[in-house]
Amino acid sequence: MSKLNNLFKEAKKNKKKVFIGFVTSGDPNYASSKAIIKEMTKSCQIIEAGVSFNTSTSDSPIIMEANDRAINSGMNMSKTFKLIKEVKRETKTDTCFVLMTYLNPVIVYGIKKFINSCNSVGIAGVIIVDGSLNSPEEKILINGLSKKNIGYTKIISPTNSDKFIQQSIRNCKNSFLYITSYYGLTGSKNVNIENVKKMIKRVRKYSKEIPVSVGFGVKTPTQVKQVSRYADGVICGSSIVNKIAEGHKKRLKSKKLATFVSSYVKKLSKGIGR
Template sequence: MSQATNRIDQLFADRSKKRFIPFLTIGDPSIELSFALVKEIIAAGADAIELGVPYSDPLADGPTIQRASQRALAGQVSIRDVIMLVSRLRQAGVEAPLILFTYVNPVLQYGLERFFADLAANGADGVIIPDLPIEENEEAVRIAKEHDLHVISLVAPTSDSRIAKIGQKAEGFLYCVSSLGVTGTRSSLRGDLDQFLGKVRESTNAPIAVGFGISTPEQVKDVATYADAVIVGSAIVQEIERNLPLLKAEESLQEGIGNVKTFVQNLASALQ
């Protein structure tokens, strides 16, 4: 896969259309259910998917995703399992960009070279590592580029000079954090979000995607006026959690999956 054909680049080649990027914690409540949910979420209108690698100390994540991580870890789900899920999704005909969301410790334990080689070999398009700042990501970016993968940078409200520094180096898309603190649903977003995103837009040629705290179709629609893509995580993970009793019982499994799919459809349709 060359840079010209990295699925993230293909997705954003046409900036006239707003994109919807959901996140889910893989292995919550099982790898098999994650496989089924990813396929249904794409059918519901997702343009790309963030695949959350369960981790015991997820610094950027609020209580909802922490609980999902704990459930997945109880099932022994590892970073390797998430990479192999990418392979299964590709074999099942999934064409959407698939982006791992993980932390630096599991990546270093796996081995940087091996990590990016395995991501590429199994059909992933990139990775988000929230605790790997741009000052420390040169080696990861270099190895990723050798495999035509993107290391997606995050930018939060900060000094203009730092926004410019992150924006200049951004590739794939730039993940803009809509609110300071950890992930989680919020009843309202920052009043100065448009000013922050204006500064980000001036700093980069990369598409900008906004996440953290977005949980309703109204918020999706509002944020999309300033961004190329909208990311929703905790609200979807929360919907999965709400449906766990259904998802864990064979006779109600399809109902549970259907509820999650409808929830995602409502969010994605706000971009139409």
């Protein structure tokens, strides 16, 4: 069983929900990002680490700016693996790491090499934003990652058809399904609870088992609490990245920046009421 499956199974058994924090790896630079992620392991059960791509077609301006900061500081796929490896070694954390990126960085790095690196570093899951359902690249990734017991997450949104949702559940292996609470870009609006309820109902028509996590517009502990009533996991991204940008503008570095960001993440995570 995959790490992510275990995590959600354990949480369900203990009637708890999973808190997922997103950051762009290497934002604003390697050292500060490492410090931030190390601190975040204290309050996140899953850390979603974004691997930057300069032509992303689905990120909000907040994430785009984070991508630029990371790329300008020299971040790339192999440095992301190195960073997570170091964080895991230095913290001995149980936190699961999920990589979120686009296909281009993966195919340039090499799909097989990517799967092997995920395995050797101990990555728990992968999300490819533009990995389309029928693409040969997605098939190779799903097969390769499944063999190593690494999860593959699919994203679905309120405008997707039932057929698409069914296919996404099928392609989502050893992992959680990522539901966006509205259509649009990450962090551009506030979470839409009515959509969340409807979407979970739609998913449950086709799968009673698959863990569902909800993201997009979850920015406050209250919103985390609201979402966690319905979802198995709650994802906070843009608001955390915004906090990094804020701290970076104040010229905070490494540990000070990490404390500044992680105290906010801690507050958010408490919303989940564990």
